Amino acid sequence: MTSVRIKKGDSVVIISGKDKGREAKVLNVYPKEERILAENINMKKIHQKPRKAGEKGSIIQAHRPIAAAKALPKCPHCGKAVRVGFSEAGSEKRRICKKCKAEF
Numbered sequence: 001m002t003s004v005r006i007k008k009g010d011s012v013v014i015i016s017g018k019d020k021g022r023e024a025k026v027l028n029v030y031p032k033e034e035r036i037l038a039e040n041i042n043m044k045k046i047h048q049k050p051r052k053a054g055e056k057g058s059i060i061q062a063h064r065p066i067a068a069a070k071a072l073p074k075c076p077h078c079g080k081a082v083r084v085g086f087s088e089a090g091s092e093k094r095r096i097c098k099k100c101k102a103e104f
Protein backbone atom coordinates (compact mmCIF):
# COMPACT_ATOMS: atom_id res chain seq x y z
CA MET A 1 0.00 0.00 0.00
CA THR A 2 1.78 3.08 -1.19
CA SER A 3 -1.10 5.50 -1.60
CA VAL A 4 -2.75 6.99 1.41
CA ARG A 5 -6.35 5.86 1.33
CA ILE A 6 -7.24 7.62 4.53
CA LYS A 7 -6.73 11.26 5.31
CA LYS A 8 -6.85 13.31 8.44
CA GLY A 9 -10.41 14.44 9.12
CA ASP A 10 -11.98 11.50 7.30
CA SER A 11 -14.75 9.44 8.77
CA VAL A 12 -13.74 5.81 8.82
CA VAL A 13 -15.38 2.54 9.71
CA ILE A 14 -13.31 0.03 11.63
CA ILE A 15 -13.41 -3.36 9.95
CA SER A 16 -11.45 -5.52 12.35
CA GLY A 17 -10.33 -5.79 15.93
CA LYS A 18 -12.22 -4.99 19.10
CA ASP A 19 -13.66 -1.77 17.67
CA LYS A 20 -15.04 -3.51 14.59
CA GLY A 21 -18.11 -1.83 13.13
CA ARG A 22 -17.51 1.47 14.87
CA GLU A 23 -17.32 4.75 13.10
CA ALA A 24 -14.70 7.31 13.98
CA LYS A 25 -13.05 10.48 12.90
CA VAL A 26 -9.42 10.32 11.86
CA LEU A 27 -7.32 12.57 14.05
CA ASN A 28 -3.95 11.79 12.57
CA VAL A 29 -2.30 9.71 9.88
CA TYR A 30 1.14 8.16 10.03
CA PRO A 31 1.91 7.19 6.42
CA LYS A 32 5.31 5.65 7.13
CA GLU A 33 3.91 3.28 9.73
CA GLU A 34 0.67 2.86 7.76
CA ARG A 35 -1.22 3.68 10.90
CA ILE A 36 -3.99 6.06 11.76
CA LEU A 37 -5.20 7.60 14.97
CA ALA A 38 -8.98 7.52 15.19
CA GLU A 39 -11.12 9.22 17.80
CA ASN A 40 -12.05 6.91 20.69
CA ILE A 41 -10.72 3.86 18.89
CA ASN A 42 -8.21 1.49 20.45
CA MET A 43 -8.48 3.07 23.87
CA LYS A 44 -5.86 1.95 26.30
CA LYS A 45 -5.80 2.55 29.99
CA ILE A 46 -2.55 3.96 31.18
CA HIS A 47 -1.73 3.70 34.84
CA GLN A 48 0.13 6.71 36.04
CA LYS A 49 2.19 6.21 39.12
CA PRO A 50 2.28 8.88 41.76
CA ARG A 51 5.35 11.03 41.32
CA LYS A 52 5.44 12.54 44.77
CA ALA A 53 4.69 11.14 48.18
CA GLY A 54 1.08 11.71 49.09
CA GLU A 55 0.01 11.92 45.46
CA LYS A 56 -2.44 9.40 44.14
CA GLY A 57 -1.83 7.35 41.05
CA SER A 58 -4.37 7.77 38.32
CA ILE A 59 -5.67 5.91 35.33
CA ILE A 60 -5.90 7.89 32.16
CA GLN A 61 -7.39 6.81 28.89
CA ALA A 62 -5.39 7.27 25.77
CA HIS A 63 -6.03 6.13 22.27
CA ARG A 64 -3.35 4.43 20.28
CA PRO A 65 -2.91 4.36 16.52
CA ILE A 66 -4.28 1.37 14.64
CA ALA A 67 -3.19 -0.19 11.37
CA ALA A 68 -4.64 1.75 8.46
CA ALA A 69 -5.69 -1.58 6.95
CA LYS A 70 -8.17 -2.01 9.80
CA ALA A 71 -10.25 0.93 8.66
CA LEU A 72 -12.14 1.86 5.54
CA PRO A 73 -12.96 5.43 4.63
CA LYS A 74 -16.62 6.32 4.64
CA CYS A 75 -17.72 7.83 1.38
CA PRO A 76 -19.36 11.22 1.99
CA HIS A 77 -21.59 10.70 -1.04
CA CYS A 78 -23.11 7.27 -0.53
CA GLY A 79 -22.44 7.05 3.22
CA LYS A 80 -20.89 3.61 3.07
CA ALA A 81 -17.55 2.24 4.14
CA VAL A 82 -15.87 1.76 0.82
CA ARG A 83 -12.75 0.71 -0.94
CA VAL A 84 -11.25 3.55 -2.87
CA GLY A 85 -9.58 3.82 -6.21
CA PHE A 86 -7.51 6.68 -7.45
CA SER A 87 -7.73 8.97 -10.40
CA GLU A 88 -4.85 11.08 -11.46
CA ALA A 89 -5.92 14.39 -12.86
CA GLY A 90 -2.72 16.21 -13.61
CA SER A 91 -0.52 16.17 -10.54
CA GLU A 92 -3.37 15.73 -8.13
CA LYS A 93 -4.36 12.29 -7.01
CA ARG A 94 -8.01 12.02 -6.14
CA ARG A 95 -9.82 9.22 -4.41
CA ILE A 96 -12.77 7.59 -6.07
CA CYS A 97 -15.46 5.67 -4.22
CA LYS A 98 -15.61 2.24 -5.82
CA LYS A 99 -19.32 2.03 -5.06
CA CYS A 100 -20.77 5.29 -6.35
CA LYS A 101 -17.73 6.55 -8.31
CA ALA A 102 -17.77 9.91 -6.56
CA GLU A 103 -14.47 11.67 -6.04
CA PHE A 104 -13.58 12.69 -2.52
Ligand SMILES: [Zn+2]
Pocket residue numbers: 075076077078079080082097098099100101102
Ligand atom coordinates in the same frame (compact mmCIF):
# COMPACT_ATOMS: atom_id res chain seq x y z
ZN1 LIG B 1 -19.71 6.43 -2.52
